Amino acid sequence: MIGRFAPSPTGPLHFGSLLAALASYCDMKSQGGLWRLRMEDLDKPREMAGAAQHILQTLEDFGFEWDGEVIYQSQRSDLYQDTLNQLKAKSLVYDCDCSRKEIADSAQHGIDGLVYPGTCRHKAVVKAPHARRVIVDDQPIAFTDAIQGNIQQNLAHDVGDFVLKRADGLFAYQLAVVVDDVEQGVTDIVRGADLLDSTPRQIYLQQRLGYPLPQYAHIPVASNAAGEKLSKQTLAPAINATRASAWLIQALHFLDQQPPQELTAQSPREILKWATQHWDINLVPQQRSIVF
Ligand SMILES: [Zn+2]
Known part of the structure; x- marks a missing residue:
């Protein structure tokens, strides 16, 4: 079994992307599978210089360990x-x-x-x-x-x-994702529910290309009071390594995983260990977005 986390390097990791990283990581590691990373950096003009490296460093500081090489969509035209x-x-x-x-x-x-x-x-x-x-x-x-x-x-x-x-020569997200998921052997996709409406397009391409269909799980996205998804555009606060444990606990609460009080004093690595051992996808709220 193989899962993945696929951030876009348009800015530093924020709470919304931490949710997707944490959920996909726990889902896969709780089943003994591999967790792969790829940078969705197709849209070079939207990229922020240094963001890809910053995201990898943040994931490391938060205790995540990925399997294999990180792939970059910009190198796969x-x-x-x-x-x-x-x-x-x-x-x-x-x-x-x-x-x-x-x-x-x-x-x-x-x-x-x-x-x-x-x-x-x-x-x-x-x-x-x-x-x-x-x-x-x-x-x-x-x-x-x-x-x-x-x-x-x-x-x-x-x-x-x-x-x-696109007319400017850029490959569309829908195509790139389908190609990368099959190439990386991804069997289980856990990501934000903002991509739920894209999934049938991806399934359609998988069917036409004769690819195996992965399992999907779409977690609620964190939104602001106006209902907008937290992102660089909506000025989501960047998460930082100095408070990694607190951010992880907050993410576990957001996903209704019910972390015990005493876990808050633990290191990020210990928190991830607990989260993986106790991961229950049935507890994740069946909502497309939740105000954070
Ligand atoms: Zn036309």
Whole structure:
């Protein structure tokens, strides 16, 4: 069994990412599996210099131990292109030169932004530069999330044909994640519920590529009082190693793991040991977000 933690190096580790690290770590280590790391640094302009190194140092200071080498998405474009070519060979990919405005003028709102209406599916000539989209179908995609329960989505209705490679040449998150998870042998994905709506797109790609389907568990995300997910953009407080034990205890409370009072005086390593031994995914609140 293999789990993973996949932060984006857009800033230092914050409480929201600590939750995902802790939950995926405990879930995997409690079952004797491996826990892998990868940096989701596809979007270089959004990256903060030094953040990747800072995140790794913070994880170490918090007592986390990962298995194998850390992989960096920015170094894996060839792999993503190969996979895009495989989908192209199955006639599942087309070029799209629609501008943002053209899409906004004709599209309906869906589960995660606008539903692309398929304008370019049958266009004979497409201008450069253009994006690449994958053709979706009008079929329900259903899965059982270990925390959030039964989830169902119809990609044609809720999302539309989605982008795999942007017009500026960047590979889309949905494609990169699917390729990396299969390459890293990931069997169990534990991550924030802000990604729950992306999961059917990833399952669709896994199905089309003939990949094994991982198990999913989406933990509630920490949000501010306005309901926005804690992130660098919403000015989430950075967590620091000097208070690592206190942050870990707080994260365990957030995930309803009920750490005993005396654990607060322990080292981060001891807290992680307790958390792994007592991890109970059934206690994690079945909510998409919780105000922190
Ligand atoms: Zn188009």
